[in-house]
Amino acid sequence: MPDQPPILSNVPDSFPWGVLTRRHPDLIATVRRLVPYPPEVQGALDELRDMDTIPPLPAGARDRAAWQVWSAAYVGQKWLDVPFLWAESYFYRLLLEATGYFGSGPWAGVDPFAPQKSAELDSPDLARDLENLGDLVGAPEQDGLSAALTAALWGNRADLGFRMSDPSAQDRSQVDDLVADDSAELWRLLDGGTENRVHLVADNAGRELVADLVLIDRLLETGRAATVVLHLKPQPYYVSDATVTDLLQVLRRLEAAGGAACGIAGRLGTAIGDGRVRVRAHAFWCTPLTFHEMPSDLVAELGGASVVVVKGDLNYRRLVGDAHWEPTTTFRDLTAYFPAPLVALRTLKSDVAVGVDPDRLAHLEATTPGWRTDGTHAVIHVRP
Known part of the structure; x- marks a missing residue:
């Protein structure tokens, strides 16, 4: 991990301060409201x-030994005074402990965020997305690939990437909102001329996972990928992080939608069955560690990839380090350690920013003060 001061949460009214002092209490209130947990x-x-102050995990907690190592420097300190990335991760681990997720009682294995994930799958916006999938599937190859990539990038703005039949429906601001766009380099890496092995490290469930699956289907159907490994979380993590259970729910939702969506679900089900799509859920994805600290088995697996696509803001922070980088620091330099060609698809939702052209940075700072954290800007970074 490069020697750079980590982002803390102790600056009043900063983005990390707001997450710990406002977002987390609001999340607890939402979980209590949506899941009928018992009094205890x-x-x-x-x-x-x-x-x-930060407590240790209780005696008998499933992964207490690992967290004793990861939390040794922080237990007993104020939440706001420890690295933001670590504090967020530990909060979610404690939330699972509080809800009995790892216990032996009746609430064991119950995802506290399931109602929020289910609501997104039932949303009119997703229904509209799925109705328009036929246009994407039937589009010329590169148009369909580009639309699927755009949808996977933007997550909850994914519907804008699906509407191929009506050019006026494309959100022109998405082009302006791309802080960096190396997508042409991605398509050079996946030129269709070799047996490409693609790994996709997923982020969110719901509409974003739908978009990820559409992208995987397009890569397989166009021959840009011979095999795809989909990396999911082994347990609930941040609010909407995708687990294997979420994958199955999304596949069922696609199948129920009929039409092109059902076709995608069928093709992906077949691909999982014959090994062209493999699902992984490594324990590392639910730790407070950066990707510099990946265990050797995961390094070896990713090292065999033609391309690793890493999705989302949290994974991006773990890739480059959740630190106060100068925004013009290159993505390639910060990810030189990664064991395979790398693609980062990230909607900006936190303070970290790298790989920004100096002129673009000056314009953003002058015109859009919240560009780093408000989810309106994104990057497609590629490190061959």
Whole structure:
């Protein structure tokens, strides 16, 4: 990990400060409202909400030994005074402990974020997306690939990438909102002339996972990928992070939609069955560590990829380090350690920014003060 001061949360009204002091208590309230937990779980959630200092995991917690190592420098400190990336990760681990996710009682294995994920799958926006999938599937090859990539990049703005039949429906601001766009380099890496092995490290469930699956289907159907490994979380993590359970729910939603969506679900189901799509859920994805600290087995697996596509803001922070980088620092330099050609698809939702052209940076700072954190800008970074 490069020697760069990590982002902390102790600056009032900063983005990390707002996450820890406002977003996390609001999330606990939402979980309590949407899941009918018994009094003892509600009490444990209230204790987590009101904690001022960082506690250890309780004795007997499933992964307590690992967290004792990861938290040794932080237990007993104020939440706002430790690295933001670590604090967020540990908060979610404590939330699972409070809800009994790893326990032996009736609430074991219950995803506390499931109602929020299900609501997104039932949304009118997703229904509209799925109705328009026929236009994407039937589009010329490169147009369909580009639309699928755009949808996978923007996550909850994914519908704008699906509407191929009506050019006026394309959100022109998406082009302006791309802080960096190396997508041409991606298509050179996946030129269709070789047996490409693509790994996709997923981020969110719901509409974003739908878009990821559409992209995987397009890569396989166009011959840009011979095999795809889809990396999901082994357990609930941040609110909407995708697990294997979420994958199955999304496949069922695609199948139920009929038409092109059902066709994609069928093709992906077949591809999973014959090994062209493999699903992985490595424990590393739910740790507070950066990708510089990947275990050797995961390094070896990713090292065999033609391209690794890493999705989302959290994974991006773990790729480059959640630190106060100068925004013109190159993405290639910061990810030189990564064991395979790398693509990062990230909608900006936190303070970290790298790989920004100096003129573009000056314009953003002068005209769009919240560009780093408000989800309106994105990057497609490629490191061959």
